[in-house]
Amino acid sequence: MGRPNILTFIADGMQARVLDPGQECKTPTIDGLISRGVRVTRAHTPLPTCSPARASLMTGLLPHNHGVLEVEHGVDADQCVLRTEHPHWAQRLRDSGYATGYFGKWHVERTGELEPFGWNTFDIRGARDHANASQKGLAADDSMDPDTVRFYEGPDGYNDTLKYAVTDVTPNDRAIGGPAGLACEWLDDRREDPWCCVVSYYEPNESLIVGREAYELYDVDSLELPKNLKDDLSDRPNIYRRDQQIWNDVSDDEWRQILACYYGRITELDGQVKRVLDKLEATGQLDNTVVIFTADHGRYVGSHGLEAHNFGAFEEIYNVPLVVAGPGVAEGITTDALVGFHEIGQTILEVAGENPIDVPDSASFADLLADPVAAADNHREAYAEYFGSRFRLTQRVLWQDEWKFVFNGFDFDELYNVKADPWEMENLIDRPEHADRIREMMAGIWRRMHETGDTTLLNSHYHSMRFAAVGPNSGQ
The missing domain is CATH 3.30.1120 (Arylsulfatase, C-terminal domain)
Incomplete structure (x- = not known):
């Protein structure tokens, strides 16, 4: 075999903890990757917000160096701008002969033109338009179960926003089905040159709309609430308690509904991962493909009495899932070594036999994947930063x-x-x-x-x- 193919799945807002043994969230496909690869339990995002984290993934830089400090759609056009003088790892792969394809959520910068950043083939608008249309359509029609629809409401002057719901529309007919379908079409034509493919999702992040089949896999009434749900945050910064007040009216039963929808969306995402892996197996490409599963940041889902993300410094939003399997990767090992989400690109370059991007912000952890026990002491420190998500914190x-x-x-x-x-x-x-x-x-x-x-x-x-x-x- 020549150079390996590289397939990366990026979830949005997924807690690392849901992959722990004994957890209630059902992820049979990702569990299979763990059994034949390496799970890093202490991977951390450099900033728990979509755009900064994803820009760090592409450049290997911390946010203060690439310039994207907040979500790119939430500020004026002259703010939060990706500095284009910095190389991206996808450019190096493309220049060395890799076919490159990116499908699904981008959210790195505003142009939506990915070719300058190293991606020969990309489709982010199709996935985004499908996401917007399907979510709006679901909110407008009667496909959602009225007993499980909850909106954010008030105070006066704020829009009511859909929080969670159950729908009868299947995953492949909703936004979550878009990226895998696009990737499978592209992979059908890949046979000779090595390739690198990113399949990127809006899920399981909000709004928490989940299909009935996945939702009903969970016994809502028996779901375990986070052990720190009732944390009064009395010895933490006051602004944490101010944010917690937003969620004071959420009952334990409603938190369980939220968890069931969240877990259900992760289970649906797991099914989409299976679609792509099945395509690789059917086309004889799986054995020479390094598969990476990760997420840009986590989500609270009731931990510390909080919801959403991009606020606070707790593990639920900084600690992200990271599983790697494939040629050259140890099998069936879990490590608590410390690595950064923004170091995945450097690792991909080493796996592909390319030189790393010369920056002090990140380094490859390919040694950890090859021998997690011997390399663990090389990865005992991690670092992250936060600039306030429009509120300067x-x-x-x-x-x-x-x-x-x-x-x-x-x-x-x-x-x-x-x-x-x-x-x-x-x-x-x-x-x-x-x-x-x-x-x-x-x-x-x-x-x-x-x-x-x-x-x-x-x-x-x-x-x-x-x-x-x-x-x-x-x-x-």
Whole structure:
């Protein structure tokens, strides 16, 4: 066999935790990938919002370097602009002879023209138009079960927005069926040159419209609520509690409905992954294909009494699923090594035999895929950043082994031991026995900012900006 084919599935807003053994979410296809590949349980997005995360995936850069700090459709045209001088890994694959195809959600920049970024064939408008039309159509017709339709309502002046619902329309006739269908058509013509294909989804992110067949796989009344649902957030920044108030009127029964719709959408997504893998098997291409399954960010779905994403620094939105299987990848191993979503592109380049993009922001973790046990110590730190999602809430997050430190420029900081406290219920920031660790981890954040040229906070020597435990010079 020559160079491997590379197939990447990107979900939108999927918690990593749903893939844990014993969880209630049903994902037989992804479970099969785990059994014949490597699952990385501590992969983290560099920023828990669609556009910044996806731009980081394409460039290997942290958001402050590629320029996309918020969702590209939510701000003026001269804001949140992808800096085009930086190379994309798809360009390198195409230039080296790979056929490249991208199908489904893009949400990286505004032009929607992917050829300059390395994609020979792409269809994002078809999937997007199908998504918009199908969701609007579902909301307008009588295909949804009225007993399971819930809208966001109020306060006065806000639009009522569909939250979750059950429909009789099958997945292949809804938005979720678009990307897999497009990819399967493209893969039918791939036989000789190596190829790289991305199949990208709007699911399981909102609105949580799910087909009845998937929904009824779950016993709604018996679904386990998140262990941190009743977290009062009393020792966390006040703005977390302000956001939590939005969800105060959601009852436990409604949270279970939300979970059933969310899990059902993931089960439907799992079925779409199967469609593409079945196509590869039928055309004899599966054995020479490295398959990657991941997501741009997670989602709360009731954890800490919160919903949605892009707010706060909890694992439910930063920790993303990552499963890799195929030639050169170890089989049936789960690792807790720390890697970044934005490092997937560097890894793809190494797997394809290409040179990495020369940036300090990311590095390949192909060594971890080949031998997860031997390479684990090479991956013991991770880093992320947050710029506020239109509300200016500066955060930086550093993981070192089991420790997680959150610098909050707008309030007091956070420190968690995510091994002893996986649901992040206790903020240890005020414990005097952790003072040295806090200073060391803050210095680690400054080090990351120096290394990657993040000038956002490096010039914070002014008297009124001395919020950190130690200052910028400590990272040099």
